[in-house]
Amino acid sequence: MTRTSIFKVYGNGIAKILLIVAFMLCMQTINAQEDLDAKYATELPKVGTVAPDFTLASLDGNTISLSDFKGKYVVLDFWASWCPDCIRDIPEILSLYNDFSDKGVVFLGVSFDTDKTRWQTTVEKYDIKYPQCSEFKKMREAEVAKLYGVKWIPSLVVVGPDGKVALSTVISQKVKALLLERIK
Numbered sequence: 001m002t003r004t005s006i007f008k009v010y011g012n013g014i015a016k017i018l019l020i021v022a023f024m025l026c027m028q029t030i031n032a033q034e035d036l037d038a039k040y041a042t043e044l045p046k047v048g049t050v051a052p053d054f055t056l057a058s059l060d061g062n063t064i065s066l067s068d069f070k071g072k073y074v075v076l077d078f079w080a081s082w083c084p085d086c087i088r089d090i091p092e093i094l095s096l097y098n099d100f101s102d103k104g105v106v107f108l109g110v111s112f113d114t115d116k117t118r119w120q121t122t123v124e125k126y127d128i129k130y131p132q133c134s135e136f137k138k139m140r141e142a143e144v145a146k147l148y149g150v151k152w153i154p155s156l157v158v159v160g161p162d163g164k165v166a167l168s169t170v171i172s173q174k175v176k177a178l179l180l181e182r183i184k
Helices: 003-040 084-103 116-125 143-148 172-182
Strands: 055-058 063-065 074-079 106-111 132-134 155-159 165-169
Touching: 074 084, 074 143, 084 106, 084 172, 116 132, 155 172, 165 172
Parallel strands: 074 106, 106 132
Antiparallel strands: 055 063, 055 132, 074 155, 155 165
């Protein structure tokens, strides 16, 4: 049987099978992303709860408090320079920052680095423009991690202008979807 005759005989069936397989792969990808939140974001603050305030040291030696940004959307980016997943996520977070910072959305990096030099070098290397703060404690020891239930990084929490949590996730695409919906 020639190639042409196989497609004449089986073409519709093969096309249907390929379409079904493609659909199933797309659904698995969506479910896998949802499963990441189900697995890693379970202890992050629930939507609608008041976001706990905190005050931490910034890279320049000053302090930053969440309450400094009251009345604005704030994206809290929990990360560390030693975290490969965090480093992989930096381009997406920078893209969000570039798209939404001029619309009044504040981005605040909350680092779990213990080495200030390494932290600062990473911020400079990736040209991260948004403010950064840290306790200089390991994630499991940091008070801000306990306040926010951070057990996995990167984790993202979006705080609304009302001071309440609008989203808690480990998936940066969900932050983009929320901001696209709410910021005009």
